[in-house]
Amino acid sequence: MTLCLPDSVFQGGRAGVAGISAYGERALRIGDEITRAGFDVQTVRLSSPALDEPVHREQLHTRAADLTAACRRAGVGSASLTALRPAALARLQPCDVADVLADHPSLFLSVVVADGAEVDHCAAAFSGAVIRELAGRDRDANFRFAAIANLGPNAPLFPGSYSDGGDAGVSVALQSAGALLAHARAAKPGDLAEATRLTERCLRAQLDALQEVLVPSCERQGLLFHGADPSPACAPDAGIAEFLETVGGIGFGSPGTVATCAAVTAGIRSMGRPTVGYAGLMLPVLEDRVLARAWQEGRIDADSVLAYSSVCGAGLDTIPLPGSTPEHEVVAMITDMAALSARWRKPLSARLMLAPAGSDPRRTEFRAPQVVNIDYPTA
Template identity: 35%
Template sequence: MHDPSRRQFLTSLGAAALVPSLPRALFPAVARPFVPRGVIVRTITAGVALERLSDRATVERTLAVLARAKRRFEGEGYEVQTTRITLPPLVASLDVGRLRTALDDLRALDGLCAASGTMLGLGPVLLADRADLDLAPWAAELVRSTKTTSFSSVIASPAGGIHSNGVRAAAAITRAVADARPTGMGSFQYAAAANVPSGTPFFPVGWHEGPTSLAVGLESVAVLREAFTGVHDREEARRRLTPRLTSELREVERVATDAARADRLRYGGIDSSPAPLGDDSIGGAIEALTGAPFGEAGTLQACALITDVIKSVPVALCGYSGLMLPVLEDKVLATRAREGRFGLRDLLLFSSVCGTGLDVIPLPGDTPSTTIERIILDVAAQAVKLKKALSVRLFLVPGKSVGDAVHFDDPRLFDTVVMRA
């Protein structure tokens, strides 16, 4: 799912901060020829067994672990986009008074992570089914005062079903984080989460429980595009994609398990979701398969096929391991939205066979809170009915109405139009 803060985080730190120049002597020995890989490592995520938000020493040790894991992957020929830390949902146990004092600890952890070029995920700040409206202004302050930090709140769970009060709280938080910055970019740091399991390496919904672990999230759209080019038969596409993706993910798993073993950590698995980036568009891969523009007839079955293959790869999977359709982060999706070929409800339909839900959907800045609440409730209902992990990250564009053009001064976000809520 979009990594909310990843966009602004990469921009704020600059490429040099995230991809330091390291002497080859620091890389671990490579037993096989050094060759470029077919997938990009979107994130190496360490889930940390933190007990107190004031425990900076544990976070510092984990940052060192991530640095070693990153060098190992780079030594094996992989490009590593980001490193991340996820925490247990410690914030969810705090009352209003302790929430305010926790901001100081969170700012300190955020600064610690930012200095190392690492992103921080707090996990759910609300677990219980209650309309905790005090969280909305607190969330806005968190967004304003941090650079790398993402978080979520629960709107549905396997045990509790739909959290109706939690949905109301999520709508209030969605509005608050959108208004926290004049550009609306605070929306990237929060999502409402339904049935999202621990161990998810992608943000903003990633969270942790249990012993400290290491997991990986990928950018693998190039593998899909290669498999689908020149193929319009469903079964041939499946036959071509499955072995290609299996080969790539097994190599990633080999490196990841070695990295975890070297630091005596639990290996958490791979989120096999083919996250898009730049010209590597999931919308383009789908169009290569269907032979039609994204949103036209055939899109749903293509989404279903890709999801089936993603979930069938014989490696340890974690997180969504499904199909991401982030409108603002995908070149082709942004273009097709501008052409009016699909809308929010089409994306909700595709979510029935995909893996993420509604991700970075540009909506009018003045969208009523009641409408936001109904959208979130629809996703919660879908997640409960289908027993799957989904999330909602809406991007409320300040000062814009339905059909207005949206432009970003960020090469990782694509121009499109505001969609109807």
């Protein structure tokens, strides 16, 4: 669950810290109500407004320190510092952004590389340099950074989340991959049309039940309900790829994968309710054991995952890159994602897990608990 903060709380120094903390406490009370109603709340997070005016390094550090202090004061675990629009980058260096994320391990951040039908190549190059800088500071820091394209405000999923700066409100996403898999095993859909209907039924039932509790809880706390992102988020022990293999009768990466992704995405997007975020199928390679194995075995790569993004909402999420990967290739992957997003005006992102230079060229060595480490495919 993500609380999207108003811009006003970032205008007042110490008073701003107190204001952010007070909002965080309200969000935690909502989380407690949802938990008492029988739902498992994995995280409560805060999300700050995007920045679209030039910002100095010192301003970014001050904002990060205030947000970190407010989270600590409220007992909130993590927050999105901002989404930096291209105009905000004019007075920043990539190392400034890397420094902030390295100094504040509870914060996430993104850079907007496409908004509409145009790719901002300078923002893409900036993002690639940030990824390189982060890999040199902390091997896990790129888990908290993304280049985003055509992603609207108030999305609940990190790292691309940012608020619209208006009245504070709550948005949610579901870790529903496990529930989808259980339904698929029980129902045994006979074709992709049935897979679409199964996806819709399962997600609709979960969201209906959650919103019955969440909407009145938000009202009691004086907060808006921005909506839900129906994208089925993975849990460490329940990924989405096994569900796709079950309903599609495929090995992930084999012929039929695109059709299966399209069928499931059709079910996700048939909710007929206010949605925020990606509202599509997510394929986080290193957060899903089946996807990680497919990558390790060479059945999928960045190009194929991007091809699947043409029919779903994946983008390039937790893509493992050896430390020897040239920066220009990192930038090219970001611009490919942004070009696809710009062409179809769909929300996509790139979260590229670049290993530090000189790290093991045979195997990933990330420490984040959500990440599945793999052997790099051999040429």
